[in-house]
Amino acid sequence: MSKESTARYLELRNRLWAATGDSCWYCGEPGREDCRTIDHVIPRGFEGSSEDETNLRPCCMRCNGAKGTRTVEDLRRYLAWLRTGRPYFTPVQLAWLNDNGWTPPAPFEFHGERLQSQKEATTGNPVVHPSTCPGGEDEGA
Numbered sequence: 439m440s441k442e443s444t445a446r447y448l449e450l451r452n453r454l455w456a457a458t459g460d461s462c463w464y465c466g467e468p469g470r471e472d473c474r475t476i477d478h479v480i481p482r483g484f485e486g487s488s489e490d491e492t493n494l495r496p497c498c499m500r501c502n503g504a505k506g507t508r509t510v511e512d513l514r515r516y517l518a519w520l521r522t523g524r525p526y527f528t529p530v531q532l533a534w535l536n537d538n539g540w541t542p543p544a545p546f547e548f549h550g551e552r553l554q555s556q557k558e559a560t561t562g563n564p565v566v567h568p569s570t571c572p573g574g575e576d577e578g579a
């Protein structure tokens with residue numbers, strides 16, 4: 439990466455992180471400076487993926503590594519298991535449990551979702567993520 443694109447990447451990364459109070463969008467952990475990444479919600483190379491900021495989230499290295507090319511909902515189940523000890527059920531297993539009268543606990547809420555519902559509660563308006571993207575390059579997965 440050139441010096442210029444590194445500076446652009448850091449500017450974007452720091453801005454995304456500042457928007458969540460310097461916490462990972464997914465787990466809410468304050469990311470150490472050198473552990474801060476940018477996650478592509480729809481991973482690169484997958485249909486619908488883009489470098490648009492609507493597809494980018496501040497993400498700690500651990501969540502980014504755990505997410506990899508998985509979906510956000512897969513990461514939700516993984517974090518629920520990690521944080522609460524809840525079993526990590528696949529969608530097929532959850533459907534089976536539902537069909538057999540077992541009610542799964544409320545889904546794990548991501549830090550960014552909590553922030554968004556707090557903002558909506560105070561302003562009455564849904565938060566619209568900025569859609570401008572200053573640079574095309576970054577290092578997120």
Ligand SMILES: [Zn+2]
Pocket residue numbers: 462463464465466467497498499500501502
């Ligand atoms: Zn995280």
